[in-house]
Amino acid sequence: MLEFLRDIFTGINGALDVLLSEALNLPPAAVLGIQNLLGVMVVSGFGLVLVIFTIWIERKVAGRMQDRFGPNRVGPYGLFQSVADALKMISKETITPDGADVVVYNIAPLLAVIAVLAIWAVVPFARTAIGTDLSIGALYFVAVSGLGTLAVIMAGWSSNNKYALLGAFRAVAQLISYEVPLILMLLVPVLLAGSMRMNEIVQAQSIWFVVMAPIPALVFFISNQAETGRTPFDLLEAESEIVAGYHVEYSGMMFGMFMLSEFLHSFTISALVATLFFGGWRGPGAASIPTLGFVYFMAKTFLIYFVTMWVRFTVPRIRIDQLMAFNWKFLVPVSLATMVVIPLVDKIAREIRIGGAPIYTVPDLATLQNMTALESIRVSLPRAGVLLVTNLVLGLVVFAILAQAARRQREAFEAGLEAEPAAAGAGD
C-alpha cells in the first residue's frame, strides 16, 4: 500500500496492465491501445476539470485583491460558482449569425480548446508521469500554440462582422508578434539542459534555471502573458475595447469554449513556466517519491498562476500600439541579446582553462542523476554563478539604455514646454 502511494502513477499503470491483459485476456496491441486511450482521456480531462477550480480561484483572488469577497453564495465559499456559470452557458441558445460561414464558425471554438489541451501532453507531472515524453517537447509546445492563432482568425472571419474581423486582426498581430521573444527565450532552458525533452529539462535543474537565467525567465513570462491575452495585454477581449473582439458573435457554450481555452491556457502557461524555469517536479525527496514530485509541481504551478492573477488585477491595460512597440522595440532586442550572450558566456567559460581545469564542466544527465542532491548542486554552482552574473550585467546594460532613452525623451519634452510660453509670449 505504501509502495502504491509512493508512486501512484506506476501503481495505477501496473494495475491497469494486470486488469486488461490477465483479467480480460486482451491481446497486447489492444491493451496498449486502451492504455493510450485512457491516458489521453486522463491528460485532457485533468486540464478540463482543473479549469473549473482555477476559474473559482481567479474570481476569489480577484475579489480579495479588490477588497470584496468574490463569489460566496453558490455552495460553501462559492465553490460551485463555475458549475453554475457552465450550466447557464450550456442552457443558452447558440445563435449562428446571418451570413456566417457555418462550418468554420463551429470549428473555431473547438480548435481554440484543442490548441490548449494538446499542450498538456508534454507537461511532466512527476518523474514517472508525463503524457508522452517527446524528443521535441519544447518545440511541440510552440507548434501547438500556433494552432490557437488560427482559431482566432477563423472565429473573427466567420462571424460575418466587421468588428469581429478587426478584433481578430489585432489579436493575431499581438499573438504572432509575441511568439518571437517566446520562442527565443524558450531556447534558453533547452540550451542549458542540452535537450528538448521536457523530462530531461526538469532533471537538469539541480539548480533552478530561474537562478541561472532570470532575464529569460522574465521575458518568457511576459511573452506568455501576451500570448494568453492576460492583462496588461488583454486588449483582445476587454469589453470596452472593440466590443469584445473576435468572439462577439458567439453565445452559449461556444463562447464558453473560448473562455475555457483562455483560462486553461493561462494555467497551462504557469505549468510550463514552472517546468522550464522553476524545476518542475523537483524538490527535496521528489526523485524517489514521484507522488511528492506531483505535489511540488502543482504547488509551483499554482504559485506562478497566483503571480499571473496578481499582475492581472494590479496593472492597467496597455494600448495596441504601446503593446507592439513594447514587443518589437524592447522584448525582441533584449531576447536577441540574451540569446547571443548566454551561450557565448557558457561556451567561453567551459573552454578557458585556469590552472589546467575549466571553470566548470557540465555533466551529462546520466552522471547527474547518480549524484546526490547536494553533490549535483555543488557541481552546478559555478555555472549558476557565472550565468547569474551575466544576466545581471545584461540587465544593468538594458536599464542604462532605457534610462538614456528616457532622459532624452524628458529633455525633448521639457524643451518643448519651454518653447511654448516663449512662443505664446512672442505672439501676444
Added chain:
Amino acid sequence: MEVTPLHIAFAAFSVLTLGGGFGVVTSRNLIHAALFLIVALFGVAGYLVLLEAPFLAAVQVLVYIGAIAVVVIFAVMLTRSVAGTNQVTHTNQWLLAVITAIALLVMLGFVLLNQFGTVDAPLGAVPEDSVELLGRQLVSPNAFVLPFEVASVLLLAALIGAVVVARE
C-alpha cells in the same frame, strides 16, 4: 501484408493530405481553400512523424501552419471582397490540365511502384539523436554551414525589405 497501426495511420494521413489538396483546388470560397491547405499541410506533418522525423514535423506545423498559412489567410482577407464565394474554379483549358495531371500520375506511379512497390520503409534506420546530428550538419564547415548562412542573409534581407516597404 498485415495491416499494422502504422498502415492505418498512413492511410489516415493520406486522406488528410489528399482530401485537403483536393479541397484547395475545388473549393469555391477562397478562405475555405486556405483552410483546406492547412489540413493538407497537417497531413504532411503526419507523414513526417511516421518517417521518424519529429523535429521536421513540429517545424512544419510551426512554420507552415502557424506562420505561412496565417499570412496567406491575412492576404486573402485583406485583398478580396469579404463575400468571396462563387470564385471561378477552372479555366477553359481544364481538359488539357486533367490529361497532363493523369499522365504525370501514371508516370510517377509506374516509377515508384517499380522501385519500391513491395518494400516497407525500414523503421529504426533514423538515429536516435537525429536532431543533434541535424544541428551539427547545419554549422559544420564540411556540411551545410554556407547554405545555412546564405539562407539567413536572405531572410534578413526579406525582413528589412518588408519593414522598408511598410514604412512608405
